[in-house]
Amino acid sequence: MDGQLTLQLLVSLIPTILIELGVLWFLLERRKIVLLSSIAVNVLTNMPLNLYVLLVNDSMGGILIGEALVFFVEALWYWFFTHSIRQAVIYSFLCNAISFLIGMLLWLIFSFYGINI
Numbered sequence: 436m437d438g439q440l441t442l443q444l445l446v447s448l449i450p451t452i453l454i455e456l457g458v459l460w461f462l463l464e465r466r467k468i469v470l471l472s473s474i475a476v477n478v479l480t481n482m483p484l485n486l487y488v489l490l491v492n493d494s495m496g497g498i499l500i501g502e503a504l505v506f507f508v509e510a511l512w513y514w515f516f517t518h519s520i521r522q523a524v525i526y527s528f529l530c531n532a533i534s535f536l537i538g539m540l541l542w543l544i545f546s547f548y549g550i551n552i
Contacts, residue, residue: 440489447485447538452477454537455530462526469516473530476512480505506531 452474459473484501491497506527513523545551 443489444482444485448477448481450541451481451534451538454534458530458533459526462529464526466516469513472512472516476509480508502531502535 455473455477456470459470464470484505487501488498509531510520510523510527513526514520517523517526
């Protein structure tokens with residue numbers, strides 16, 4: 436992997452982890468195992484999704500399909516740690532929706548100012 440690609444992956448991964456931890460914290464999740472598992476599942480899902488978007492298909496349709504797959508994988512992941520399908524679906528949906536929307540907002544702002552990451 437070249438340096439630019441590595442930077443792009445980290446620029447996506449690190450804010451995603453921070454945002455999703457913030458969402459979980461806002462939802463009053465305090466179990467360390469769930470919070471730490473959130474970091475792990477984001478490494479497992481965010482990087483492949485971003486590699487796919489960067490190298491294969493950067494269309495909005497491709498991104499949304501990838502996000503849907505990430506939602507399902509993360510919901511199953513959270514279910515394993517929370518033992519509640521309802522809580523797992525809520526966590527996965529809100530974490531992914533909010534990090535996606537913030538990411539899109541940042542992309543629009545950066546694009547407006549001509550910043551290309």
